[in-house]
Amino acid sequence: MNAPLTKLPVPVSWAKHADGQPATLVAALARNAAESGDRVAFRERKYGVWQELNWREVLAEVLAMAVALEARGLAPGAALIVIGDNRPRLYFSMLAANVLRAFPSPVYPDVPLDELVVSTRHGAPIIAVAEDQEQVDKLLDLRARIGRPTTIIYDDPRGLGTYADAGIVSFEAVIAEGRARLEREPGLAAELIGRAGPDDVTVLLHSSGTTGQPKGIPLSHRNVTRGVLNAAESGYFHAHEELFAYLPTAWVGDFVFTLGAGLMMVATINIPERQETVMHDLREVAPTFYLAAPRAWDQMLTRIQVGMKNSTPLKRKLFDIFMPHAVALERKRLAGGQPSIGERLINGVGEVLVYAPLRDYLGLGRAERAFTGGEALGEDTFLFFRALGIKLKQFYGQTETCALTAAQAEGRVKLHTVGRPMAGVELKIDESGEILVKSPSVISGYFDDAEGTAKAIVDGWLHTGDAGFIDEDGDLIVLGRVSEVVRTAAGERYIPNFIENRLKFSPYIRNVAVIGAGRDRLTAIVCIDFDAVGHWAEERRISYTSYADLSQKPEVMDLIGTVVAHVNTLQPEGLRVRRFVNLHKDFDADDGEITRTRKLRRNVIETTYGALIHALYGTERQTVFDAAITYESGEHGMIRRTLTISEVPV
Template identity: 40%
Template sequence: MPQKTFLQAETSGADIGRDTMPLLLQRNARKYGDGKVALREKEYGIWQSYTWQQYYDHVKYFALGLASLGFVDDDALAIIGDNRPEWVFAELAAQSLKGRPLGIYQDSILNEVAYVIDHSGATFVVAEDQEQADKVLDMKHELPGVKKIIYTDPKGMRDYDDPMLVYFPDVEQMGRSFEEQNPGYFEKSVERLTPKDVALIAYTSGTTGFPKGSLLTHSNMLKMALNLAHVDPKRQDDEFVSFLPLPWIGEQMMSVSTALAIGFTVNFPEEPETAMADLYEIGPNVVFSPPRVWEQQARSVIVRHLDASWFKRFIYRLCMPIGYQMADFHFEKKSPPWYWKLMYALSYLLLFRALKDRLGFSNIRSASTGGAALGPDVFRFFHACGVNLKQIYGQTEISGISCIHREGKVDFTSVGEPIPETEVKIDDPDPEGVGEIVSRSPALFVGYLKNDEATAETIVDGWLHSGDAGYITENDQLVCIDRVKDLMQLTSGARFSPMFIENKLKFCPYIVEPCVLGHERQFVSAIICIDYKHTGKWAEEHRIGYTTYTDLASKPEVYDLIEKEVVRVNRSLPEAARIQKFLLLYKEFDPDDGELTRTRKLRRRFIAERYAAEIEALYQDLDQVHVESEIKYQDGKTATIVTDLQIRKMKPLDQYALEDERKWWQFWKPVH
């Protein structure tokens, strides 16, 4: 393995001077006025547009309304709800008053909402609708610091008479009245801001406990945005669809800081459930999504082709291998022969053009994924389809981004190179060059809110300690293996990355979330959650009756189906890292049950505690394990699951028929 331990990017020359995000908004409003759309929102099936001038006016008058209600310097403003223009209006308004905005995931349960509001010391809360307002109202006696709850959707709020509640447009009207008494107040407030002022409290995903509040400045976020744009260019006429939760730093990076710095248009879907359909309507030029979105889309395509007519299935099976081969040429840095270019051009006309269009990627120029590692199979799938997908790597604490693949250097085993003004090195590497990834750049956060101890542990001598294990290749690419604390070692001494195996399993259309186990055990095993929608469809097509998720997951035929996928993955793994036993869980892992973070990362410690009996059974000579478990539904009701989970033991690989699909152009050749 390479022994390189240090990477340093070139400087971009990006100069943000004294810019802050409200100042950039003011500048864009002057530059574009009403001549260019800044934001779009789909409402009742119709796209509603906001020009840059309208964007600025909403921010200005909402800020003045907050000021009239008593919002002062360093006050925190909590925002909870779906992605809406009002979200960014509120965020920029708080920044304009030298306040500290923060986001709360809209599907957070009561104790999570209470923790973030209390920890941040938020004095005002912007809640999208009745559901979100109720979460705060139900706990208002535990949150004495909250002065007002500002709602944006009046539906269902007519009979509420709590004095804490105020309607968003009414706050803007208060702002207009406040301006008459205090002319120039907003402009003076924006002018006094400095790049070193805190622009956002970004809460981490909280994989090991309650989330920590990262303090990010205007300079942090804008430096990152412009340095990223230097190596992955964005344009003023680009379209972007904001469908990932805005509390996530990845969405903040695109929808707020980069959009303000570059000036492109941000589009908000009507509902989270319609995001993919709305993305198809917009046909964005820029797409940034975490792995789960790309995995879902790949699974959807694979399943959909199985339901297509025989002719479409024929075209898919004819063209996909050509796409994969072309992707491999690019990954291996080889120039494809002319006849391969011709075959791919024909395949593009027959399949990939229509496929990209159905996915909403017809106009895509910049496609990236981040937040976690994306499995190589999914990566290869999108490159085969003609989507130049790149991996981004970073943490909330460094404003989201430290590395990205460069054009022409995409390699699904790595996370690319540092963006400009960023340094990355491997701390305390072992003899093979593997160690903790640490980085520093102008985007490095100030520290954690109210947690100096965690700040001192995370920032050491100006370097951010990521907690990720990795190494640097001979061609200067950073490889992230897994979280340091998540790397596992068998009793034999063999090490393996559970995340790497999980990503390969998730390429299967019938698996939604696996959890790979084996630390200080004799072998690797897995708890697997099936994809209810796709597996249910497969069961119906094969005339397998079922009633519930639990019933479907217990079917022997479904176990056989998943076993084939485990065999596929095992063939690509070293012998020590192959899965030897697995079980299908009676439910999906759920953030509400504490098994996943709100960004859908596994909380391994919690899973190990909750499913201790099931895990222990995997390492005993048992064929099944009896389970009695309480599950919680979205409406708060609970139910008890009583079932027997089957444990499937894998046979040696040589006892399975070799099912590797041969490329159709090889059939005329003798098989060796």
């Protein structure tokens, strides 16, 4: 990071809620600089060394960026494209836009050009902020396609020294310009901090686009600040957290749980060196708050299991003795039972020999608050981490609610619920079974979409599109999307995602699509988890050459068959999967089969794999499938695969 910037005057007042708390993220930044200026705000691992900036230095850099962005034409109500992995200056640019009453529109860093065009259509952004050369190249392609952005500001200069395209400028140059003006106009800093208001847009995010073009979802400063404060009142955030910024910047989970909570709770935001070093850097940070998607927890469990298999005989023996005991004890606790003296003694020994070392190995030794959300987490995975001493809990929310609707509280954790509404959140179920939410964290409407807004928000209530119910203890249970409720030919009503989640509880299944609407039985297209199944195969001396080869091994077909058969025991007779096929590849966002947040695009899957689905409802045991592929060059081709169709024992 750079040397500390010149200290800037901080105004004595800023936008506040009625309770005196900051009402904008800019106000929170000013408050932190004034009251906790020397506390570490951002810590970034760069070239193997953790480098720090305190809140006073962050405010100075944000204001310098804001001045320079204003000079380049960033106006109130305009969007700023932000693309790249987690970097301090990308976060600072978001706040700089907020200073000007503009808003960032972050984009997933791996989006292809066609998706980038869609993701940047709102707000007609003329300025973009990019992490590195790869993203600059992508933005230049975007400019060639649609004529903007005219200005591209980059953080990492490597590879960009010879670029002669107009409008490409480094953050170094931009910040230097801003500093110079701030020094010339000493009253400007205070004036800048006072511009943003609670109802200004603080970020423009996008829906996953599972059924069409993504909607623009504008979160206001009021939505984020009040939502975080309500969550803190419910005990889900604490002051001075250690946060770990590794989630995609275009996901609501990163903006609200990292940047929003970091500012409002005066936390320290730790940023890994790169995505490849996340697990290593996590161990060094040991955050107090940790959020991960269900698949990430599954992968972490697989990593532990693989590590133990390759460990010493003594460590394997200790793991095999104490972990089953811990899981059984946690299951007993969740059922309302109390551990006996003997169980507590065994658990105490396990804590010293197994549980604490494993938590430290994962980097979660200090994680007092650990959460998962977005979809259901497998019961085995959930129990494992809680048994390990990590207080893992489920939460529920959508981008439209700042992801802050309901969450489990310690002492009231149940396996199949997402907890109770947070403070300030009203929740009800309408006659169709849809979950409705009213809260200060709920958006006022979609971006430039009056029709979509009128459908989604009625009398202040957000129609979430999710089906669910509230149990006798007041806990919310989410079943799936209302729009995905379908019926078999026999008229049985079901939600495919609910069955898919149960199948994905297995570490051996990464993705799955359940087919059956209007048909006489259910079938499934399964994508194996290459790492987990690969390790399983290696332990059994089953050789393979690729994902496609491994997926079609008879032993692997039998393995997946046992998973499907187990899930069938939990399903009514008419809603059991009768046949399945292991796909030769995983579903891919670049192929449009899933969204960037890994939600299925069913219409794409049913079109792409129409011939395969037809075979699933036939009688043959094998089918030849011509699969379309896209090479890295962008060229398209076809590859022929012979896929095995398996019957599931009744």
